[in-house]
Amino acid sequence: MKSFEFVNPASLRSAISTLASAGEKAKLLAGGIDLLGEMKDYIQQPDIVVNLKTVPGLNRLTADRRGLRIGPLVTLTEIAEHPVIRANYTALAEAAESVGTPQIRNVGTIGGNLCQRPRCWYYRDEAVVCLKKGGSVCYAVEGENQFNAVLGGGPSWIVHPSDCAPALIALNASVEITGPQRRRVVPLEKFFTLPTQNVLQETILESGEIVTQIIVPAPAAGTRSHYMKVRHKESFDWALSGAAVMLQLRNRRVAACRVVLSGVAPIPWRSPEAEAVLRGKAVTPQVAMQAGQAAMAKARPLGKNAYKVPLTRNVVKLAVLKTAGV
Amino acid sequence: MSEEKNDRLESSNGDVSRRQFLKGLGGGIAVTGVLATATETETEAHPAPEPASASAVQRLRGKVRVRLNINGQEMTALVEPRTTLLNTLRDHLDLTGAKKVCDRGSCGCCTVLVNDKPVYSCMMLAVDAQGKKITTVEGLGTPEKMSPVQEAFVEHDALMCGFCTPGFVVSCTALLQKNRNPSLEDVKKACSGNVCRCGTYPHIFEAALAAAKKMRGA
Secondary structure (H helix, E strand, O other), X not given: OOOOEEXXXXXXHHHHHHHHHHHHHEXXXXXXXXXXXXXXXXXXXXXXXXEHHHOOOOOOEEEEOOEEEEOOOOEHHHHHHOHHHHHHOHXXXXXXXXXXXXXXXXXXXXXXXXXXXXXXXXXXXXXXOOHHHOOOOOOOOOOOOOOOOOOOOOOOOXXXXXXXXXXXXXXXOEEEEEOOOOEEEEEHHHOEOOOOOOOOOOEOOOOOOEEEEEEEEOOOOOEEEEEEEEEOOOOOOOEEEEEEEEEEEEOOEEEEEEEEEEOOOOOOEEOHHHHHHHOOOEOOHHHHHXXXXXXXXXOOOOOOOOOHHHHHXXXXXXXXXXXXXX | OHHHHHHHHHHHHOOOOHHHHHHXXXXXXXXXXXXXXXXXXXXXXXXXXXXXXXXXXXXXXXXXXXXXXXXXXXXXXXXXXXXXXXXXXXXXXXXXXXXXOOOXXXXXXXXXXXXXXXXXXXXXXXXXXXXXXXXXXXXXXXXXXXXXXXXXXXXXXXXXXXXXXXXHHHHHXXXXXXXXXXXXXXXXXXXXXXXXXXXXXXXXXXXXXXXXXXXXXX
């Protein structure tokens, strides 16, 4: 890893001004699991590392009648073990628990989980200057693309690595972003950007901006949620395919729903097609299967990842059935 | 060791000063004395100080003296901000129980307890580990006075080559501190961040369950 200056800011304001004045030369460190991995492989080579953990108040988690307020430094273990989150925001607890290993979840934060960089092996290879690193080619298109995107791809075909993001979007979460000029609250769904917008980053974060809170509204009565994840290796891995499902049931019928996929697109992929199938219906295996088919109707696999299409159809089906308790 | 290696890597990238390059080579006879004074810009690094004002920042660069609470003892080491907790333990403090294998947070051989929770010491900077309670495998027991988990690993032959063993012992210890009566599934989950290339998992799981039983006094 390249040598760097380590900065402990005493306040949010000084963290933001340090980040903003250093621009591309500075990186923000929370748990550090993703950033240190990138720095060890020379994917990121910051001159300055700004430690967010000395900023007071960012590790708070509150759960009340309004919902959840989660500081960016809350660890994945804390979220996975929180009794209120397990009971009322089940998809989020399941997603947090599915990330990495105990050692990673004890250090890794929710803010870092949302802002982590892609796992595509071309991106992570020090020797490869791919499209996401300022090069001109996405090597996944013609290469070893078994883990790449089948939806929303182009000009880069990464998949977004976060499990918590789809669960949070299914639960209608927002993020509070604080920057040098302003503080803004954005639906998490609008936080992630497709490669067509800016191939070099995955979020709307601008220079000096920090995710300072994640806000999850209290679920309406009759709401249930579930996150299902399929991995290449069972003990720990990123998702080959996953689905976060939220169903609000009234008289056994779906009054409101969200279906958000992981592991298949460059952003957490909300599927309005699957939601349209479910809305107003009683959940049966047939309806759940139709939702899965609708979710993948526009899939365009690359040479080696066509398996993700039937896999995801079934992940959606099973996740919907489990959520509904059918 | 790794820092020196990295210095060399840097020099081949061409973005390093001549001074660091020579330091990387380590054998510059005529310039050694000069180097020593030139590079020793030591900073004291303490856990975040009380802010003098909201705009205060603490900047750590060059060589940094870190204070770590390891196995109940205060220890200090002169490292760089980029030095991981693992490298600090192994290369500066002579605590070689935690092993360096993947150095990427995948294999679990470097697992230590930080505030009683298992973490990968290869994925934590030493400057970031200050003010925390660190326990390495050396802090759990000694060959003469083994911890119940260590004893169970011996009794159940829970190792083959033994390189992954310290990590598994630490992960199992953390589980038993939290859960006195774990199921086999709980043990598997607690060990999911540790890899044994010899494949001695069944014996490791047996040892963890036996240690739990022993600790309950059953």
